[in-house]
Amino acid sequence: MVGNELRNEVAALRRAAAVLAASDDRTRQRALFLMAAAILSSREEIRRANDEDIAKAKEDGISPSLLHRLEFTDEKVATAVKGVRELAMLPDPIGRTLVKRELDPGFVLEKRTFPIGVIAMIFEARPDALVQMAGLCLRSGNTVVLKGGREALNTNRVLCRIILEATAEAVGCAWLLGIENRADVDALLSMEGLIDLIIPRGSNSFVRHVMDNTRIPVLGHADGICSVFIDESADLDMAVRISVDAKCQYPAACNAAETFLVHEAIAARFLPMLADAFRQRGVRMHCTDEVLRYIPDGIRATEMDFDTEYLALECAIRTVSSIDEAISHIARHSSHHTDAIITSSMENRDRFFSLVDSADVFCNASTRFSDGFRFGLGAEVGISTSKIHARGPVGLEGLMTTKWLLSGSGETVAEYSGAGGRAFHHKDLI
Amino acid sequence: MVGNELRNEVAALRRAAAVLAASDDRTRQRALFLMAAAILSSREEIRRANDEDIAKAKEDGISPSLLHRLEFTDEKVATAVKGVRELAMLPDPIGRTLVKRELDPGFVLEKRTFPIGVIAMIFEARPDALVQMAGLCLRSGNTVVLKGGREALNTNRVLCRIILEATAEAVGCAWLLGIENRADVDALLSMEGLIDLIIPRGSNSFVRHVMDNTRIPVLGHADGICSVFIDESADLDMAVRISVDAKCQYPAACNAAETFLVHEAIAARFLPMLADAFRQRGVRMHCTDEVLRYIPDGIRATEMDFDTEYLALECAIRTVSSIDEAISHIARHSSHHTDAIITSSMENRDRFFSLVDSADVFCNASTRFSDGFRFGLGAEVGISTSKIHARGPVGLEGLMTTKWLLSGSGETVAEYSGAGGRAFHHKDLI
Numbered sequence: 125m126v127g128n129e130l131r132n133e134v135a136a137l138r139r140a141a142a143v144l145a146a147s148d149d150r151t152r153q154r155a156l157f158l159m160a161a162a163i164l165s166s167r168e169e170i171r172r173a174n175d176e177d178i179a180k181a182k183e184d185g186i187s188p189s190l191l192h193r194l195e196f197t198d199e200k201v202a203t204a205v206k207g208v209r210e211l212a213m214l215p216d217p218i219g220r221t222l223v224k225r226e227l228d229p230g231f232v233l234e235k236r237t238f239p240i241g242v243i244a245m246i247f248e249a250r251p252d253a254l255v256q257m258a259g260l261c262l263r264s265g266n267t268v269v270l271k272g273g274r275e276a277l278n279t280n281r282v283l284c285r286i287i288l289e290a291t292a293e294a295v296g297c298a299w300l301l302g303i304e305n306r307a308d309v310d311a312l313l314s315m316e317g318l319i320d321l322i323i324p325r326g327s328n329s330f331v332r333h334v335m336d337n338t339r340i341p342v343l344g345h346a347d348g349i350c351s352v353f354i355d356e357s358a359d360l361d362m363a364v365r366i367s368v369d370a371k372c373q374y375p376a377a378c379n380a381a382e383t384f385l386v387h388e389a390i391a392a393r394f395l396p397m398l399a400d401a402f403r404q405r406g407v408r409m410h411c412t413d414e415v416l417r418y419i420p421d422g423i424r425a426t427e428m429d430f431d432t433e434y435l436a437l438e439c440a441i442r443t444v445s446s447i448d449e450a451i452s453h454i455a456r457h458s459s460h461h462t463d464a465i466i467t468s469s470m471e472n473r474d475r476f477f478s479l480v481d482s483a484d485v486f487c488n489a490s491t492r493f494s495d496g497f498r499f500g501l502g503a504e505v506g507i508s509t510s511k512i513h514a515r516g517p518v519g520l521e522g523l524m525t526t527k528w529l530l531s532g533s534g535e536t537v538a539e540y541s542g543a544g545g546r547a548f549h550h551k552d553l554i
Numbered sequence: 555m556v557g558n559e560l561r562n563e564v565a566a567l568r569r570a571a572a573v574l575a576a577s578d579d580r581t582r583q584r585a586l587f588l589m590a591a592a593i594l595s596s597r598e599e600i601r602r603a604n605d606e607d608i609a610k611a612k613e614d615g616i617s618p619s620l621l622h623r624l625e626f627t628d629e630k631v632a633t634a635v636k637g638v639r640e641l642a643m644l645p646d647p648i649g650r651t652l653v654k655r656e657l658d659p660g661f662v663l664e665k666r667t668f669p670i671g672v673i674a675m676i677f678e679a680r681p682d683a684l685v686q687m688a689g690l691c692l693r694s695g696n697t698v699v700l701k702g703g704r705e706a707l708n709t710n711r712v713l714c715r716i717i718l719e720a721t722a723e724a725v726g727c728a729w730l731l732g733i734e735n736r737a738d739v740d741a742l743l744s745m746e747g748l749i750d751l752i753i754p755r756g757s758n759s760f761v762r763h764v765m766d767n768t769r770i771p772v773l774g775h776a777d778g779i780c781s782v783f784i785d786e787s788a789d790l791d792m793a794v795r796i797s798v799d800a801k802c803q804y805p806a807a808c809n810a811a812e813t814f815l816v817h818e819a820i821a822a823r824f825l826p827m828l829a830d831a832f833r834q835r836g837v838r839m840h841c842t843d844e845v846l847r848y849i850p851d852g853i854r855a856t857e858m859d860f861d862t863e864y865l866a867l868e869c870a871i872r873t874v875s876s877i878d879e880a881i882s883h884i885a886r887h888s889s890h891h892t893d894a895i896i897t898s899s900m901e902n903r904d905r906f907f908s909l910v911d912s913a914d915v916f917c918n919a920s921t922r923f924s925d926g927f928r929f930g931l932g933a934e935v936g937i938s939t940s941k942i943h944a945r946g947p948v949g950l951e952g953l954m955t956t957k958w959l960l961s962g963s964g965e966t967v968a969e970y971s972g973a974g975g976r977a978f979h980h981k982d983l984i
Contacts, residue, residue, distance in 0.1 A: 142885065146908040225930055231919070233929060240941050241911065320941050336769070341942040362964035369966035455572065477959050478576040481671065489661070489962030498970070499663060499958070500655055500980035511670050511750050511955040512771040513943040525941040528929070529907050532919030534792035536799035540928070550930035 130311050133301055134318045137242050137267040140297035145239045145265045147295050149216035155262055155291040156212035160205045162290030163255065163283070170196060170286070173278040174251065181275050189376075194275050196251040204255040207503060211263045214502060217520045218265050224553040228546065231532045232553070238527045239265035241320040244312050246334070248326050249273025254280055258287050258300060260503055264523040267299040269319070271309055273326075280304075313338035321523075323506055328433065343522060345509040347433050347459035348378030350491040353450040353476070355467035356387040360394050362488065363466040364401050369490040370464070372405045376435050378507060379462050379484075379494040383430055385450045388414070388443045395419055395441070408438040415441045430457045447472050451479045458482060460509050462494040483509055483516035560741050563731055564748045567672050567697040570727035575669045575695045577725050579646035585692055585721040586642035590635045592720030593685065593713070600626060600716070603708040604681065611705050619806075624705050626681040634685040637933060641693045644932060647950045648695050654983040658976065661962045662983070668957040669695035671750040674742050676764070678756050679703025684710055688717050688730060690933055694953040697729040699749070701739055703756075710734070743768035751953075753936055758863065773952060775939040777863050777889035778808030780921040783880040783906070785897035786817040790824050792918065793896040794831050799920040800894070802835045806865050808937065809892050809914075809924040813860055815880045818844070818873045825849055825871070838868040845871045860887045877902050881909045888912060890939050892924040913939055913946035 144152075163170070174196045181191055223235035243266045245257045254272050261268040272280040284302030292298050303309070312319060316339045323343050324334040331346040352370055354363045370381035386394055395418035402409055403421075410429040411422030422441070429440040430453070444450045447465075454463050464486040465476040473487040484494040494517060496504025501519030508514050514522035540546050574582075593600070604626045611621055653665035673696045675687045684702050691698035702710040714732030722728050733739070742749060746769045753773045754764040761776040782800055784793045800811035816824055825848035832839055833851075840859040841852035852871070859870040860883070874880045877895075884893050892914040895906040903917040914924040924947060926934025931949030938944050944952035970976050 139885075142881075142909050142911060145911070146905075227923075227928065227930065235946075238911075339766070341771070341940070359964070365964060365966055369968050373966065373968050373971070451572075455569075473961070475576075477957075479572050481572060481575070481668075482957070484958045484960065486960040487962065489960050489965045490967050492967035493657075493960060493962075493965070494958075498657065498967070498978060500657065500978065510771070515956050516665075516958040526945050527907075527912070528914045528924075528946040530914065530916040530919050530923060531903070532917065532923075534789070534795060535919045535923070536795055536803070537920050537922035537928070538799050538803050541803070548928060548930065 130303070130308055131315065131318070134242065134269060134312070134315055136298065137269065137301055138318050140299050141239065141241045141267045143297040144267055144295055144299050145218070145241075147265065149218070151295055152216075152262060152265065153212040155294040156208050156259060158290045158294055159259065159262065159287050160208040162286050163201065163205055163208075166282070166286045167201065170201070170279065170282055173282040176278045177276055186275060190249060190275065193248065193250045194273075194279075196279055200252045204252045207256055208259040211259045211503060214263065214520065217263065217524055221554060222526060226551045226553055227530075227548050228535070229549075231535055232530070234529045235526050236529060237524045240523055240525045242267050242269070242318060243523065244269040244271070244319050244322045244340075246271045246309055246322070246324045246326070247273070249275040251276050251279045251283060253325075254283050255287075256503055260505060260520060260523060262291065262295075262299065264520050266523055267297075269301045269303060269312060271303045274304070274306070277304060310337070313340065316340050325506055341513070343508050343510065343514060343518065344506050345378065345459070345461055348380070348461045349383065349431065349433050349457060349459040350379060350381045350462045350464075350494075351383040351385055351454050351458055352381045352464045352466065352491065353385040353444070353447070353454070354387060354390065354394060355447060355450075355465055355469065355472050356389040357468040357472070358387075358390065358394075358466040359468060360390065360397060363394065364397050366464070366466055366488070366490050367398055368401050368405065370492055371402070371407060371439055372437065373490070373492055375437050377492065379491050380435070381464070381491045382432065382434055382439055383457065384439060384441045385453055386415070386441065386443050387447075387450075388445050391415070391418060391443045398441075402439070406437050410438070410440040412442040414443045433459075447475060451476065454480055454482070461507065462486065462491040464489065464491050483507070560733070560738055561745065561748070564672065564699065564742070564745055566728065567699065567731055568748050570729050571669065571671045571697045573727040574697055574725055574729050575648070575671075577695065579648070581725055582646075582692060582695065583642040585724040586638050586689060588720045588724055589689065589692065589717050590638040592716050593631065593635055593638075596712070596716045597631065600631070600709065600712055603712040606708045607706055616705060620679060620705065623678065623680045624703075624709075626709055630682045634682045637686055638689040641689045641933060644693065644950065647693065647954055651984060652956060656981040656983055657960075657978050658965070659979075661965055662960070664959045665956050666959060667954045670953055670955045672697050672699070672748060673953065674699040674701070674749050674752045674770075676701045676739055676752070676754045676756070677703070679705040681706050681709045681713060683755075684713050685717075686933055690935060690950060690953060692721065692725075692729065694950050696953055697727075699731045699733060699742060701733045704734070704736070707734055740767070743770065746770050755936055771943065773938050773940065773944060773948065774936050775808065775889070775891055778810070778891045779813065779861065779863050779887060779889040780809060780811045780892045780894075780924075781813040781815055781884050781888055782811045782894045782896065782921065783815040783874070783877070783884070784817060784820065784824060785877060785880075785895055785899065785902055786819040787898040787902070788817075788820065788824075788896040789898060790820065790827060793824065794827050796894070796896055796918070796920050797828055798831050798835065800922055801832070801837060801869055802867065803920070803922050805867050807922065809921050810865070811894070811921045812862065812864055812869055813887065814869060814871045815874050815883055816845070816871065817877075817880075818875050821845070821848060821873045828871075832869070836867050840868070840870045842872040844873045863889070877905060881906065884910055884912070891937065892916065892921045894919065894921050913937070
């Protein structure tokens with residue numbers, strides 16, 4: 125798209141955002157059901173587009189795992205459509221009253237939830253992700269620019285058209301814009317004032333590129349360097365079980381563990397147990413000298429290993445002399461995503477909970493639980509490692525801002541000023 | 555300060571942040587009382603430093619209003635100290651449980667409030683602001699870099715030393731760093747990873763400079779172009795009263811009104827009334843041609859007038875043919891800080907509340923009410939026009955983030971996966 129043309133299209137989304145934000149709950153619910161029905165009734169058209177993408181991808185020799193993500197199978201379509209209908213049944217996120225306070229009799233202040241406005245979502249080559257993202261924005265009253273992975277170009281184009289055609293009349297505005305070129309993504313990054321929030325998903329380097337090249341707030345995370353600390357009082361069988369789950373259950377996920385910190389008091393007993401379990405699953409172990417004493421077939425670790433997100437069956441292992449050394453290792457090396465302690469000591473659990481400054485801090489559970497669905501948030505927008513706005517797994521709530529609404533009957537600040545002025549009584553009504 | 559030296563000092567604040575965040579409520583309360591007592595018992599030393607600043611400022615011929623803000627009078631000291639003690643009595647903002655959810659029996663997830671970490675606060679030449687800012691950070695468990703206006707250099711230096719000496723032992727860390735040079739402020743802007751949030755106050759151009767030159771999140775606002783729309787059903791006497799308050803009660807404030815939008819159906823009756831009231835108070839009126847018919851002594855407005863924050867007894871006035879024209883004027887020209895409608899129609903109030911996308915939207919009340927104290931938030935950090943994190947007047951809550959804490963007994967994601975896996979029951983406990 126030519127630069128100015130894209131800018132005009134995003135400016136139109138900004139105007140549409142006011143319309144969508146003012147739409148009522150039933151209108152957005154109805155639109156979501158229309159969206160679900162249109163996807164089902166256009167199954168053949170979507171399939172043809174997806175087949176084209178798959179044929180092209182095979183020609184290009186893409187990896188089996190990417191091909192798997194690209195395929196929009198009947199099962200995935202059914203799950204995506206079910207997700208859209210479930211979104212419709214969630215309570216309306218718009219207009220929730222968070223504060224209701226009488227400043228003075230009849231002079232009422234409310235703080236209510238309100239859509240953020242225009243959101244740009246950039247994500248990987250999964251057509252089902254497009255459907256979920258579009259549904260989340262429609263439910264939350266935000267207009268959206270969607271950019272999916274280029275491998276899914278044809279599928280995404282068809283999906284965007286079908287979704288918009290099915291819903292635009294019901295909500296009274298064109299609330300969705302699909303873009304296709306990477307160059308357009310870079311153009312979006314400079315549209316502060318038009319775009320309110322960017323949610324990038326994908327490779328670390330891509331998310332980092334977005335964060336480093338825009339003044340628009342970004343919700344997400346680049347690295348996921350998660351640690352598991354095995355304390356001296358840990359149940360060692362439990363520690364092995366959790367370590368294996370955290371490392372091996374899905375190593376490509378951001379919430380998989382990369383670093384294992386082992387209290388030196390149990391190193392001689394625990395490290396051989398851990399190494400056995402990891403060897404069986406083919407995990408490459410980067411070990412400090414201390415650890416190599418107990419895992420002689422390990423690879424000698426460099427300092428860089430503790431700053432590496434392997435996203436593979438590979439990990440770094442070191443010993444620590446105390447819980448505080450573990451905490452300070454995490455402060456220095458963790459990406460503040462998810463860190464876990466395995467311990468029988470409630471005191472140490474509480475110390476770890478209090479001193480580890482990460483979005484998710486776990487005790488005696490796998491780091492892999494860090495996920496919106498597992499947390500019971502419903503659909504997930506992404507996982508944020510920012511401390512501002514939303515932190516950890518983010519659901520619909522992360523797509524909302526608030527507005528302060530004050531209703532009076534002619535009050536002036538002059539009346540409430542100086543000696544003898546009226547006083548506020550600040551009475552909370554909820 | 556030399557660049558590396560400052561970086562090391564901020565890195566030390568980052569380590570101190572973990573200690574302060576883990577401190578208990580009584581420790582921080584006690585520190586606040588020690589801080590209040592130290593300011594009172596060091597009254598003479600503070601007075602001498604403030605006298606020096608005042609003498610220097612008079613030599614430099616600074617404006618009477620700046621001189622007034624600079625003076626740390628007995629009354630201001632007493633108010634500041636009272637504010638610090640009141641902060642101590644507010645409920646502890648750390649560790650409030652926002653979500654408590656059983657994922658499965660005995661497997662409990664909590665979302666708790668937690669300090670953001672290291673905050674940089676840059677503010678105007680008011681020593682009382684330094685005391686308030688320091689108190690807010692101590693109460694909320696955040697370490698802080700404070701930079702006050704250069705006119706208050708000596709007063710600020712003494713205050714920072716007294717506050718830190720009185721409290722560091724009680725909280726177990728040096729949690730406050732005063733800096734004095736503008737060059738150091740620019741160095742702070744590049745310290746992402748060390749500083750979590752910047753709160754700048756001061757001139758529009760300074761706040762804009764901060765926002766444009768850092769990747770660290772910024773809480774605040776640059777412009778405050780606030781509008782008052784007088785609808786056709788407005789009580790005209792009330793409309794005059796509110797307009798005068800919004801424009802004249804304190805014209806230098808960000809929540810003072812700059813623009814008046816008048817429904818054309820009442821222009822002939824209302825504009826002469828408004829002009830009379832404004833003339834009495836010496837308000838310069840920039841009027842469109844339509845408005846000049848009723849205010850012949852007005853100044854002809856240019857389009858730029860509707861994008862200007864006068865911060866003085868000066869305003870821009872135009873007519874609109876409908877509430878929707880007023881709303882779209884506000885969308886184009888407002889800085890999304892505070893906008894008000896004067897109307898007798900509840901329908902139009904609700905339309906304005908729903909479609910105006912500003913932090914504060916008022917009906918039949920002066921824009922000047924946009925303020926943390928008036929809103930009942932206690933001490934105010936500032937007013938945010940961002941839609942991310944905190945919007946509108948921001949109290950202690952804006953200095954907090956959250957942490958997800960999960961406590962289990964060896965749970966793995968593998969157990970909860972696939973056919974026959976365990977299911978989450980997601981039972982909210984609060």
